[in-house]
Each structure stands twice: as C-alpha cells, then as structure tokens.
Amino acid sequence: AQSVTQLGSHVSVSEGALVLLRCNYSSSVPPYLFWYVQYPNQGLQLLLKYTSAATLVKGINGFEAEFKKSETSFHLTKPSAHMSDAAEYFCAVRIDRGSTLGRLYFGRGTQLTVWP
Amino acid sequence: DGGITQSPKYLFRKEGQNVTLSCEQNLNHDAMYWYRQDPGQGLRLIYYSQIVNDFQKGDIAEGYSVSREKKESFPHTVTSAQKNPTAFYLCASSPLGGQAVYGYTFGSGTRLTVV
Numbered sequence: 001a002q003s004v005t006q007l008g009s010h011v012s013v014s015e016g017a018l019v020l021l022r023c024n025y026s027s028s029v030p031p032y033l034f035w036y037v038q039y040p041n042q043g044l045q046l047l048l049k050y051t052s053a054a055t056l057v058k059g060i061n062g063f064e065a066e067f068k069k070s071e072t073s074f075h076l077t078k079p080s081a082h083m084s085d086a087a088e089y090f091c092a093v094r095i096d097r098g099s100t101l102g103r104l105y106f107g108r109g110t111q112l113t114v115w116p
Numbered sequence: 117d118g119g120i121t122q123s124p125k126y127l128f129r130k131e132g133q134n135v136t137l138s139c140e141q142n143l144n145h146d147a148m149y150w151y152r153q154d155p156g157q158g159l160r161l162i163y164y165s166q167i168v169n170d171f172q173k174g175d176i177a178e179g180y181s182v183s184r185e186k187k188e189s190f191p192h193t194v195t196s197a198q199k200n201p202t203a204f205y206l207c208a209s210s211p212l213g214g215q216a217v218y219g220y221t222f223g224s225g226t227r228l229t230v231v
Contacts, residue, residue: 009156034219043122043206043222044159090158094219102147102166102212104220108158 004093006107014115019063019078021110023091026072032094033074034104035065039087047089050074061085086114118143122207122223129201129230136193137226139207146212148190149220152176153204162205165190166212194228201230 007022025031032051036044048059055067061084065076074091091107120141129135139148150162161174165184179198184190190209194201204227208220 032219036222041204041225041227043224044208044220045222046219049219092219102210103149103161103164104210106159108156 004091004105004107006089006091006110008110009108010111010113012113012115013081015083016080019076019081019085019112021076021089021091021112023065023074023076023107024072025074025091025093027093027095029095033065033067034092034094035059035063035074035076036090036092037061037087038090038109044090047076081112081114083114083116086112088112120207120209120221120223122205122226124226125224127226127228129228131230132196134193134195135201135228136191137205137207137228139190139192139223141188141190141209141221143209143221144187145209145221146187147210148184149208149210150174150180150182150190150192151206151208153206153225159206163192201228203228 003026005024034049035047037047038044047063048057050057050067058064063078065074067074088109088111090109092104094104123138147166149164151159153159160176162180163182165171171182171184181193204225206225207223210220
C-alpha cells in the first residue's frame, strides 16, 4: 500500500520567517515524490519533484525539499516566507506498479497563511 | 503553448440534471485523470484513463461517467445519481513510462454548483 501524510492542515508564519511543510510517505518500493501548490480557484502547479537523483531538490519560488529515506519524509522548506506564498500545498507520491502505473497519491493538503 | 484546458470555469445546474465537464490537452500525454476536490479532503480520484477507449474507476466513481474517444479529450459527466455533486473538479494529464517522472499537468478546474 502507499499513502501520503501531511502533518498539519494549516500552517501560519510571519513574512520573512522559515516555512516548513511536512510530508511523510509509506511505500515498499522507491517512490517518486512531488510537491504542488494551488492558489484559490486554480489548478495545481508543480513546485518540485524527487526522482532518485539528488536528495535535496530545489524548486520554483525559492522552495526546496529533502528526501530522507530513513525517515520516509519529503518536507518542503523556504528560508523566508513571502506574502505571495500563501496558498495550499500538496505532497504526492507515485509508485509505478501494475495497474497503478502513473498514478499519483496525494496528501490532504496544507494551507499556508503568511502574516505581514 | 501546450497545456490542458477545462471548461467552463464555473457551472450551475439544477438538481437532477446530468452535466458534462470538458477536458482537452495538447501535450500528447497518454494518461488523463479526473479529481474531485472538497475543502479539507484533498484530491480524490474519480476516473483515469491510460489509453484511448479504456478507463478505470478511481476511489469515488459512483455517480460519475467518462469517455476517452480521442487521446486529447477526456470528458466527464456528473450524473443525477451523484448525491453531492457540488465541488471543484480538476482534470490532469501525464505521460507514461520513463517520461512519467514529470508528474501531472493540471487544468485550472471547474467549479460545479448544483442548486
């Protein structure tokens, strides 16, 4: 079985503060991992992805994530939050096996609020 | 530019009516997906298709139907059998095989309100 858990449905930070959004996955085989961002009434946009190359992955808008196999985690960070980062963030895992080929499994999302 | 287009952006229907949501992609992706999004519940997979004329039920297929007659098109019907159809619906596409590491490309969504 595979699943994704995002710890914390809501995270609030002050502008300029560190952003940390947590994601843990369960998988019996090496996964591909993704972070997506969604602004209100829009689709999801890919922030970054891990595909078994470097464990520290840099994405758009200054975000990065580190794949830690021992902790089965793929937490998303940004050193300094900006007001424009306020959005909902989704972690997703993909395991290619049999009939699930290509399917992504999404976490429930974390709403990020940035205070001025 | 390549992308995935959902239409309309907003849709209102009376209870008991079927409604079809459009999804078109020009990315030459093999796979296409329909998700439903409700506040606090993340994305739930309704149906997906990996090849023309074939599709599979996702986690919440009851009350929905789809077709895949062309590679670039994956229309989705919300039928009157769907008990709670008001939601935000997202369509996505992806390559398969080695190209699939690129993940999904999403449309901008359709917000359906049933009154």
